[in-house]
Amino acid sequence: MNEMSPIELPPIPMSHRDQTVGFGKGWYCVAESAEISADTLLPVSYFDRELIVFRDKNGDAKVADAYCPHLGAHLASADGCIDAGEIVCPFHKWRFDATSGKCNSIPYTKFVPPQAKLSFYPTMEMNGMVLMWWHNAGAAPEAKPYNVIEAHSDKVWLPAFERSFETTVPLRDLHENIFDTAHIQQLHRSNGMPEIADVVRHDFGLEVNFEAMPDGERTAIHFMQFNFSGMSMVSHVVLGTGYGFCQNNTITPIDRERSLMRIRMFMLDTGSPEMNEQIGKAFAARVMTEIDQDMKVLNFKKHLERPLICAGDGPIMKWREYAEELLAA
Numbered sequence: 001m002n003e004m005s006p007i008e009l010p011p012i013p014m015s016h017r018d019q020t021v022g023f024g025k026g027w028y029c030v031a032e033s034a035e036i037s038a039d040t041l042l043p044v045s046y047f048d049r050e051l052i053v054f055r056d057k058n059g060d061a062k063v064a065d066a067y068c069p070h071l072g073a074h075l076a077s078a079d080g081c082i083d084a085g086e087i088v089c090p091f092h093k094w095r096f097d098a099t100s101g102k103c104n105s106i107p108y109t110k111f112v113p114p115q116a117k118l119s120f121y122p123t124m125e126m127n128g129m130v131l132m133w134w135h136n137a138g139a140a141p142e143a144k145p146y147n148v149i150e151a152h153s154d155k156v157w158l159p160a161f162e163r164s165f166e167t168t169v170p171l172r173d174l175h176e177n178i179f180d181t182a183h184i185q186q187l188h189r190s191n192g193m194p195e196i197a198d199v200v201r202h203d204f205g206l207e208v209n210f211e212a213m214p215d216g217e218r219t220a221i222h223f224m225q226f227n228f229s230g231m232s233m234v235s236h237v238v239l240g241t242g243y244g245f246c247q248n249n250t251i252t253p254i255d256r257e258r259s260l261m262r263i264r265m266f267m268l269d270t271g272s273p274e275m276n277e278q279i280g281k282a283f284a285a286r287v288m289t290e291i292d293q294d295m296k297v298l299n300f301k302k303h304l305e306r307p308l309i310c311a312g313d314g315p316i317m318k319w320r321e322y323a324e325e326l327l328a329a
């Protein structure tokens with residue numbers, strides 16, 4: 001093994017690495033619930049477009065195109081604002097209903113064009129995330145995403161760790177990582193991963209179950225499951241004797257080159273704050289080390305249309321079939 005530190009690659013444009021058109025249909029995280037209110041417009045950039053995120057008078061989260069349909073002002077520029085349930089454009093002060101998007105009034109005419117309306121995206125909230133539905137052809141949402149906290153509501157989950165960062169992985173290949181079982185040992189040098197037992201298709205996406213490890217070792221995993229909602233979200237649960245973790249990780253494309261990944265980790269209450277802190281820190285460190293190892297490769301990888309798969313590679317093609325389905329619709 002060469003002990004010299006490797007040369008760092010410069011960024012490689014996505015056009016050299018992935019020819020995929022559009023993004024997979026699904027629910028994507030565009031903000032934290034705590035970041036938005038009925039008094040402010042939160043400007044964000046995702047899906048190669050500019051968006052605003054806010055709450056209407058009923059407290060419902062909304063995502064709209066940031067550009068005013070009149071003459072294209074960015075609604076969150078200058079003194080653009082949300083005022084008493086209406087979004088007020090900074091340019092000519094047209095007022096749009098924050099619930100329906102319809103233009104309610106124009107200060108200098110009584111004749112509001114009937115088509116004057118903001119473009120909204122279907123939006124929902126789940127476990128502190130604001131999720132926006134994306135479909136390449138603009139079709140309506142099909143199924144709600146998997147809710148890991150609700151599915152394991154018999155347990156008490158404590159928030160343990162949060163982190164967000166940009167990545168340049170070809171988005172469709174990110175979660176292929178879970179199905180690529182050979183890299184667990186070869187890249188992460190880990191032998192502690194159970195075998196994949198089965199992959200089940202659901203309305204929300206894919207459920208991946210792992211074999212339980214035999215009892216004996218203190219850290220033996222009794223239950224491990226991943227649930228993928230679209231290609232934007234993965235929920236991961238690990239339960240063992242005296243410990244348990246769940247992660248809800250999301251990825252949202254910023255533009256063709258970059259995506260934002262958010263890691264949210266929860267842990268089971270051990271009953272001891274010191275123990276919670278100790279176990280939580282150890283698990284978070286392990287997760288971030290593995291993500292760092294992955295990203296050093298994934299940020300430069302190419303999406304190969306025809307990968308050369310060999311025995312022992314894991315059920316990679318199960319993910320590929322699923323990703324194709326999400327992109328084709």
Ligand code: FES
Binds near residue numbers: 068
């Ligand atoms: S551009 Fe928004 S009111 Fe004119």
Ligand SMILES: [Fe+2]
Binds near residue numbers: 177188290294
């Ligand atoms: Fe990995």
